[in-house]
Amino acid sequence: MMQRNVLIxxxxxxxxxxxxxxxxNFSDFEASVPAITAKVVxxxxxxxxxxxxxxxxxQIVDCEGTRGSAFWKQHARKVSAVPEAQFELLRNNKRRRESRNEDTHDELRENLEVVSSTLKNLTKFIQDNPVTPPLSRRQIDIIxxxxxxxxxxDLMKDPVFAECCRSLLGCRGCVDQWKQNQGYCPKCRGPAFDVHGHSVVGLDEALAALQLLLT
Known part of the structure; x- marks a missing residue:
């Protein structure tokens, strides 16, 4: 017989x-969603x-991947049980959050496109006008x-942004390594960071231009 904890x-x-x-307690034969659910009840x-x-x-559904002890004996995998009558509330709230997240993605994408274009235009202007007064130390620090x-x-490479604090965080490699050891955002300390950090596409060229501008 095997054992596992189920959070209520x-x-x-x-x-x-x-x-x-x-x-x-369950046997290998009982290692399935219906059997575990019945045992929790x-x-x-x-x-x-x-x-x-x-x-x-x-929702953990009954399928080939959730049948057998290999799935259920992994204690690192958190399994919770909520009343069936309340599950619809949970699902509806999750859908609303996903909808808001999609709106946030669209807004961030638009803002990042503006930033990228501005950086490239600024770099081109300075390259085309070598007598242009240099940026002040404060302006350089802000950028x-x-x-x-x-x-x-260091300057970001393959940048990643976070939905939780709605800001750029850092390099993809650095953030991936952070997520392996920590479950929260490195900037705002928000939870569930594993689902809130996303790569930003299209900024690499602008950041390369920025590197030239600041050196």
Whole structure:
């Protein structure tokens, strides 16, 4: 027999809030969503059924990938149970967040396109006008700070932005390494950073121009 803990949660303000945990015993034959769900309900001593979800709030469905002990004996994989009646609230809130995130992506994409174009135009202007007065130290610092990796402190390479604080963070390589060891945003310390950090496409050329401008 094998064991695993299942977190018991209620949906509060559209998000699962854990109140306790139950331990279920199961055999390899019982390692499936229906069997684990039934064991959780039995452990709770109630008739109301529950829905099993992962740490992102997605329903764990019965399929080939979730059948067998290989899936269920991985204790690093957090499994929670929420009342079935509350799961629809969780799903609706998740859809609203995803819709807002998509709006944020569109807005950031537009802003980044403007920034990229401005940087390239500024660099071209300085190259075409060598007698142009140089930028002040304060102006240079403002530009460098906006595009400096928060982790390695160099100019960003393959930049990444975060939805949680709606700002550029740093190099893709630095951020990927950060995510392997930390679960929060390196800038605002927001949780669930693994789903909030995204690459920014189209800034590499502008950042290369910026490097020439600042050297």
């Amino acid at each position: 949660a209620d949906v509060v303000d559209g998000r699962p809030q854990t109140s306790r945990a139950v331990t279920v 039995e452990a709770l001593g109630q008739e109301e059924t529950v829905v099993l979800i992962d740490n992102h709030g997605n 460098k700070n906006a595009f400096t990796c928060i982790i390695c402190t």
